[in-house]
Amino acid sequence: MNEYEWSSFNDYINENTEILCDKYINIILNYFKDKNEFIKFHSLYDKNLYIDTIEEEQENIQNIVQTTIEQYTIEKGITDYKEFTQIQKEELARMLINLNMITINKVAELCNLSLNKVKELGKDLKN
Incomplete structure (x- = not known):
């Protein structure tokens, strides 16, 4: 997070920025008990796909699929x-x-099922 060039994360942590208004930094930080809570909140995992670059998108998809399986x-x-x-x-x-993030072929491969069986399962979900 803090390594991403365009992230405002460090602006909030350092409370020092040339871009963000101090008033709005304080508004956001007041949602949290302290900066550690702010950092913890931004470290939480979720299954939403946030797209910044193609590489990150693919990595996020892989992580979401792997976490679902685990x-x-x-x-x-x-x-x-x-x-x-x-x-x-x-x-x-x-x-x-249902994640709608990987191909039917990839689902079949990951679940060790035939492509036809996975297609059938997909059709059943739509009905």
Whole structure:
């Protein structure tokens, strides 16, 4: 965050800027208990895709997909890929399709399902 050239993050942390008005810096910072809360807030992960560059977009998509898979395996108590049942593979595929961030081909690859099966799952979601 603080390394991104166009970010105003450091302006808020340092409360020193040539661009932002002090009044507005204070308004934003007053939403937080202290600067540590402000920093913590900006470190939170979410599944929203924020696009700054093509490289960052691809990295964000990869992180969101990976986190979705990890959360699913934790929720289901799956520790080894071999433990996935067909139903779980299909359920995960539906989740990945709903993200609408990767191709159907990639969903099929990640879930070890046929392309036709993933297409079928996608059609069912639309109905």
